[in-house]
Structures are given as structure tokens and as C-alpha cells.
Amino acid sequence: MQNGLSVDVEDWFQVGAFERTIDRADWPTLECRVEANCDAVLEIFAEAGAKATFFTLGWVAERYPALIRRIVAAGHELASHGYDHKRVFNMTADEFAADLLKTRAILEDVGGVAVRGYRAPSFSVDARTPWAHRMLAEQGYAYSSSVAPVVHDHYGWPQSPRHAWRPVAGSELVEWPVTTARFAGRTLAAGGGGFMRLLPYGFTRWAIARMNAEGHPAILYFHPWEIDPGQPRVADASIRSKIRHYSGLSAMAGKLKKLLADFDWTRADTLLPAQQARAEPWRAAA
Template sequence: MRNGLSVDVEDWFQVGAFERTIDRADWPALESRVEANCDAVLQIFADAGVTGTFFTLGWVAERFPALIKRIVAAGHELASHGYDHKRVFTLTAEEFAADLEKSRAILEDLGGVPVRGYRAPSFSIDARTPWAHPILAEQGYAYSSSVAPVVHDHYGWPQSPRTAWRPLSDSDLVEWPVATAHVAGRTLAAGGGGFMRLLPYRFTRWAIARMNEEGHPAILYFHPWEIDPGQPRVADAPLKSKIRHYSGLAAMAGKLKKLLDEFDWTRADALVPAQQERARPWRAAA
């Protein structure tokens, strides 16, 4: 079974773990490593003969337009991660709509391709944002991968489905969560990122294989900074944030290469039509 491969294109200083430590106003003055790290990811994908989806911040695209062109030229899908990594539940509906429009305009102008996919920063579409999916549908997005059906201190909508679902009855828009594992009555995150860095490789491999056995493609995600163990350290960050961000960096590239070798991968939009056909409607209980 083919699975969805995705990258959340953001720099090391733009992550949720440091959002209370690093001021956004300081971003332009910090050492940027996103372009070099993305180029390393592009090479890993090229070596493995796979294509993926790059959910990209508009902020990054503005500063590295040549990177956007390289992503598209290599055959990957260009998708939106919003403009500057503000969590959706911190925005009003009007602010969210404006953020979508701004980031999409930047990406489409630089990439020269339509942008039909969206992933919210930090999986921040949840029960607090009932307006988010209608706005995505109004703006013509085909899919979102923005809901995490897990319990987590930074995000999560644990009541939501583990597989692709339809948030609206009058739209083909699908919400496609990243891979999870159902263990002992609990839904555990297993789709990449920090969980892939911190947990044994065999758990991620088992979770993806299990989803495939259940008849569903998995979608994996990671960030370019996660294959960069030499990135700057934020000395004054809370200990929990340091553990969350820096653990397992040295092993991540190796784990990624093994997954690319053991499973069949493609860009998310190649799998969306099948997800649209089989996805069932779901709405949170009032």
C-alpha cells in the first residue's frame, strides 16, 4: 500500500516548543538552517526515489524562493502550513481566512503550481475551531492534515477519527490525520515528528504496517530541523521543551531512510482522491 510522505517546512526557531521563549520579532536575526536542511531532505528523497508533500510556511517561502522552486522542480507537492506558524485556535475566523489567503498567494506565486493541501501549525484545528474546515472548503482546499486524534499537552482532538473523514456534508474536503496506533483502547501518536525521534524505530514501523493491514494508508510527517543535530541550542528554554526538541536528532535521518526503504511512499495529493471516496462524515458531539 502506498503511504503519504510529508514535511512541515519551518526553521528550528519557529517550533511550538520555543514559542514562549523566542520572540517572533527576533526571527529574522537568528541563524536560518531551513534551506540547507530542506536540501538535505530533498537529497534523501531523491536517493530513495520517492516524492512527498512539503507543507511550507509562507514566511519561509518569502525568504527562500529558490528553495520553493527546487521543491516543485523535483516533483514534490507544494502545500500550505500557514504564514508564520500561529496556532489556528489562537486566531479568529477572519484572521485564519486571511492567513490562508496570504500564505497560499506566496506559495503559488513562487511555485507556479496550485496549492490544494493544508496542515495547521502544531495540528491546531480542534473542537475550538468549528469555522476552520468551512473556511478551508470555501477557499477551495481539497484536503487538510491538521487534526491529531490524540491526547497531547500542545494539541489534540481525541474524539476525532483516526482515518480520513469528511468534516462537511456539502464539500469534498477531507481531513486526513497523520498516522496513529490503537493500543489497549488508546490512540497513540505514531506518525513521525518527536514521536519518531523518541520512540524505538520498530514502534513507528509497526504502527504504519498495522494501518496498512487495516486497509488505510498512513501519512508520515517530520520537520527539516529534525535531521539537523548541529542546530543552535536555546539555553533559556524550559527543560521539557529542550527534551522535546533535541532528543533523538542524531538518529532521525537513519530512521527516515529505513522507513523510506521499507514502505511505499508518495505525495499526499496522489492519495487524496481515494480518501475522498471512502471518507465518512464525522462531526463532534454538540
């Protein structure tokens, strides 16, 4: 079974763990490593023969247009991750609509392709943002991968479905959550990122195999900075943030290569028609 592979294109200083430590106004003064890290990711994918979806910040696309064109030229899908990693539940509905429009315009102008997918920064679409899916539908997005059906201190909508669902009545829009696993009566995050870095490789492999056994493709995500153990350290970040961000960096590339060898991977939009066909309504957007 083919599974969905995705990359959230942002730099080390743009992550949610550091948003209270690093001011957005300081971003242009910091060492940018996203281009080199994305090129390393592209090389890993090329060696494995894998295609992926790159959910990309508009901020990055503005500054590294040649990188975006390399991503598209390599046969990967270009999708939106918002402009500058503001969490959706910290925006008003109008601010979110403007962010969607701005970012899509940048990505389509730079990449020269239509942008049909969206992933909220830090999976920040939840019960606090009942208007988010409606706005995605109104702007013509085909799918979102923005809801995490888990309990987490930074995000999560634990009541939401684990598999693809339709959030807006009368719309083709599909919400396709990153992979989770059921264990001991709980839904666990298992689709990559920090959990893939912090936990043994066998857990991620088990979760993907189990999802496939249930008849569903997995959808995996990670960030380019997660394969960069040499990135700058944020000295005044909290201990929790440091553990979350820096643990497992040196092992991540190896884990990724194992997953690429153990499973079949492709772009999210390649798998979308099957998800649209089987997705059931869960709630109507306000």
C-alpha cells in the same frame, strides 16, 4: 501499499516548543538553517525515489523562493502550513481566513503551482475551531491534515476519527489525520515528528504496517530541523521543551532512510482520490 510522506517546512526557531521563548520579531536575526536542511531532505528523497508533500510556511517561501522552486522541480507537492506558525486555536475566524489567503498567494506565486492542501501549525484545528474546516472548504482546499485524534498537552481532538473524514456537509474537503495506532485501548501518535525521534524505530514501523494491514495508507510527517543535530541550542527554554526538541536528532536521518526503504511513499495528493472516495462525514462545520 503506497503511503503519504510529508514535511512541515519550518526552521528550528519557529516551533511551538519555543514560541514562549523566541519572539517572532527576533526571527530575522537568528541563524536560518531551513534551506540547507531541506536540501538534505530532498537528497534523501531522491536517493530513495520517494515523493512527498511539503507543507510550507509562507514566511519561509518569501525568504527562500529558490528552495520552493527546487521542491516543485523535484516533483514534490507544495502545500500550506500557514504564514508564520500561529496556531489556529489562537486566531479568530477572520484572522485564520486572512492567513490562508496570504500564505496560499505567496506559495502559488513562488512555486508556480496550485496549492490544494493545508496542515495547521501544531495540529491546531480542534473543537475550539469549529469554523476552520468551513473556511478551508470555502477557499477551495481539497484536503487538510490538521487534526490529531490524540490526547496531548499542546494539541489534540481525541474524539475525532483516526482515518480520513469529511468535516463540512456538501463539500469535497477531506480531513486526513497523521497516522495513529491503537494500543491498550488508547490512540497513540505514531506518524512521525517527535514520537519518531524519541521512540525506537520499530514502533513507527509497526504502526505503519498495522495501518496498512487495516487497509489504510499511513501519513508520516517530520521537520527539516529534525535531521540537524548541529542546530543552535536555546539556553533559556524549559527542560521539557529541550527534551522534546533535541532528543533523537542524531538518529532521525537514519530512521527516515529505513522507513523510505521499508515502505512505499508518495505525495498526499496522489492518494487523495481514494481518501475522498472512502471518507465518511463525522461532523458538519459551524
